[in-house]
Amino acid sequence: MKSMFAIGFAFTALLSMFNSIFEGRVVAKLPFVPISWLQGLSHRNLSGDDFTDCSFIFLYILCTMSIRQNIQKMLGFAPSRAASKQGGGLFGTAPQLTK
Template sequence: MWADTILIVFISVCTALLGEGLTWLMVYRTEKYQKLKTEVERQSKRLEKRKEAHGDSLDKQHKKKIEREEEKLKNNNRDLSLVKMKSMFAIGFAFTALLSMFNSIFDGRIVARLPFFPISWIQGLSHRNLPGDDYTECSFLFLYILCTMSIRQVSYHPDSVLVAEIANNESRAVVPL
């Protein structure tokens, strides 16, 4: 059981690294992505400077300029998302095939024991294809998902464009008094 657990953690790390590598190869290093990212960052900075320079006292002309720039920024963010999405579909398809293969290898095998009794709506996933009624026994799929989610959270770094967009949306939020 320990060997299976360690093997699944290793598989999770390898697939996470493979996924990050493929994403970098298919998205982040492409010229189109780099141009769009630079353009979005430049537009975000310009928009922030305009908003700070004029503050709350905006006339109609300045409001229209800011709205046009926000629209351009929104369109570039959409294009950036489309560039990412195409490769994510390919990577998702590949990982679904890998998951299916590993799931068939570990089918019906107890790979770990959980230190807790899972809540009812998770039991179907944690005890998937395992014989018996001991719900602290863990299947491949549950351990793999837990490991992969943990690894992705550790390696996650928000895109500066995303951070700028969130900050931009928060600055426009109206807070009731």
């Protein structure tokens, strides 16, 4: 529980700091035009009609989704593979009793 709050706080602080620095700037050029329901996020606060331009928030979300697990493992907050396979998570099913 503590690890979730620590990681969440760190990523939220980074988001607000970088969002103010890169507001209105093109940070990447996408090799594709995003599907219509992602264009609002990928082109957020950018001027122009070139939807291959990428805003900071879209790139941040993609990076956060891809590196969050690795950072948790590196800092020792994530459970080991063996524990996650056997545990079943918070809402996992209880072990079956055999007679």
